[in-house]
Amino acid sequence: MEKFDVIIAGAGLAGLAAAWTLAGEGIEVVVLERGDYPGSKNVSGGRLYLNPVRDLFPGLWEEAPLERAIVREGATLMARNRSFTFHYTGSELRAEKPQSYSVLRSKFDRWLSERVEERGAMLLPKSLVSDVIRENGKIAGVIAGGDELRADVVIACDGVLSLIPEKAGLRSPGRAHDNAVGVKEIIRLDPSVINDRFNIGDSEGAAHLFAGDITKGLFGGGFLYTNRDSVSLGLVVSIEDIAKEEAAGDVPGLFEAFKARPEIEPLIRGGKTVEYGAHVIPEGGYRALSRLYGDGILVAGDSAGFALNLGFTVRGMEYAMASGHYAARTVIEAKKAGRYDAATLAVYQKLLEESFVLHDFKTFQDTPRVLSNPHLFGHYPELMGNLLRDLYTVPAGPKSSIFTTLRRHLTLSQLWTILKDAREVTKI
Ligand SMILES: Cc1cc2nc3c(=O)[nH]c(=O)nc-3n(C[C@H](O)[C@H](O)[C@H](O)COP(=O)(O)OP(=O)(O)OC[C@H]3O[C@@H](n4cnc5c(N)ncnc54)[C@H](O)[C@@H]3O)c2cc1C
Known part of the structure; x- marks a missing residue:
């Protein structure tokens, strides 16, 4: 029977980050991973925000296989037949140490695991x-491969x-309400085509989020990140909403319709799909977190529920890495004390x-509730699209005044609805 200082179950970012910190202190650690490597x-949209974790892993980032530094942000609100887009760029995004990069997990995790083994x-x-093995009320190990x-x-x-926190009695089975499902394709394109289509330089990247009709009114949205020679395109939808709305419940079908939209198709035209993945994302926020520790056990990353969707940013990877790091630091302290209760x-x-x-989880604890407002995925994209259509259209006859156009769309009852929804937004 083998005995180690620490067993880590899962070699995703949380597990590898914990192992990196522990091994650096000479602690005997084994990482068990169900995958071939x-x-x-592992599936992720693929945008890693480095600022929060840069200093936790000194010396790690210089050689890391990061794809492109994100210098252009974009968001599109999609109605049935029209859409409204904004782009943002700023000098801070082109800083010497960029705040975020696109990453490909199959490459990045493998590279990190090699550093961890070194x-x-x-x-x-x-x-x-x-x-898990339980002894005298304490978690004393795991069963793997018998x-x-x-x-x-x-x-x-x-x-x-995650099965382990459940087996250890730290959390109950995941609820549909707290989880979303994402599908994603990696579509290969020539780097120069990517640069031209997204208006970026050789090592620069673009990130774009989409919301509205693409999820047929269900809570969710789409994303597109540029990598060196591919784009990551995906769609995420609330599992609870899919279960409720049988008619719209075909996520691969929604994804195909998303790819065929006139806003998306020209961006991926001529590309070759080289990877397809589907994965669940925890989106319940602070109130859905598992218990984080017990006798002989700690929980980190998605296993604990550490992913946060704020609508304009989707974050999980740096929470996984940071929580793995803090779990490791906890073990280092516990080892000094010789106690693991x-x-x-x-x-x-x-x-x-x-x-x-x-x-962050406390600050944004109301976000999942506020963002699940169905108006955000149907009503507002249509309202905005129709208003812009009428402002931009030049009819054969005389054109209405701007005020008349605004009044036609922004009726008193509309304004009242907007006001009520805006009040909710102040809570996040
Ligand atoms: C479609 C999609 C888009 C996303 N976009 C972003 C984004 O752009 N930015 C961002 O920061 N986050 C994003 N996320 C969230 C992010 O990917 C996760 O929060 C992050 O990967 C969590 O890392 P982790 O190490 O906790 O879990 P994982 O990466 O899931 O790793 C868990 C590991 O455990 C292994 N494992 C599972 N069960 C067992 C077992 N019983 N025994 C042994 N091994 C096991 C798995 O094989 C896996 O390797 C996205 C997620 C999805 C699905």
Whole structure:
């Protein structure tokens, strides 16, 4: 029977980040990954915000296989037959240390796992953790591939459909209400075509989010990120909404319709789909987080629910890396004390509360509720689209005054609805 200092279940960003920090302190750590290699099972839109995690992993970023530094932001509100887009760029996005990059997880996770192994961690791919070992009320290890592996601490980093915190009694099964499903394609294009289509330079990238008719009124949206020689295009929809709205419940069908839209098709024309993935995303926010620690166990990344969709940013990767890092720091302290009970491991919660992780989750705790307002995905895109149509149209006959056009669309009852919805937005 093997005994380690630490067992990490899952070699995604949370697990690899925890292993990187632990191995750097000479702690004996084994990472168990069910996939053939780290990155083989991981799906992400692909935008990593470095600012919050840059200093937590010194020396890691210089050689990292990052795709393009994002220098152009875009958002499109899509009505049935028209859309409204805005673009943003700013000098801060072109700073010497850019705030965010597009990444490809199959490349990035594999590279990170090699760095982690170089630091001394043991990585075991094709190892599915199926259960935890409980001894005297404490988690004492895991069962993987029928073998018992023991450790002073288990760190659950097994992603959104996490089994380990459930088996350890730290969370109940995930609810449809707190999760969304995303589909994504990586579409290969020549780098010069990408530069031209998105108006960017060689190592520069664009990020674009879409909301409205593409999800047929369901809570969700689309994304497009440029990589070096491909674009990542995807669509995310609330699982609860899909279950309720049977007619619209075909996510691959919605995705195909999204790709065929006149706003999207010219951007991916001539491209070759080289990867297709689908994955669940935790979107329940602060109130849906699992318990973060117990006797002999810590929970990090998506496994704990650490992903946040604010509509204009989708973030999970840096929360995964940061929570993995703070879980590792907790273990380092626990090892010094020689105790791994819940009271000792509670320092994890404190470290997360002092960091951006739980600060952000508390600040944006009402966001999932406010953003689930169906007006945002149907009513407002149509209203905005129709208003702009009438402002831009030059009819054969005389044109209405701007005020008449505005009044036609912004009736008193419309304004009242906008006011009520705007009041909700002040809570986020
Ligand atoms: C479509 C989509 C778009 C997204 N866009 C973005 C974005 O642009 N920016 C951003 O920051 N975040 C984004 N996210 C969220 C982000 O991808 C996640 O928050 C992040 O990947 C979480 O990392 P993790 O390490 O916790 O989990 P994961 O990356 O899911 O890793 C979990 C690992 O555990 C392994 N595993 C699972 N079960 C077991 C088991 N029983 N035994 C052994 N191994 C196991 C898995 O194979 C996997 O390797 C997106 C997510 C999706 C699905």
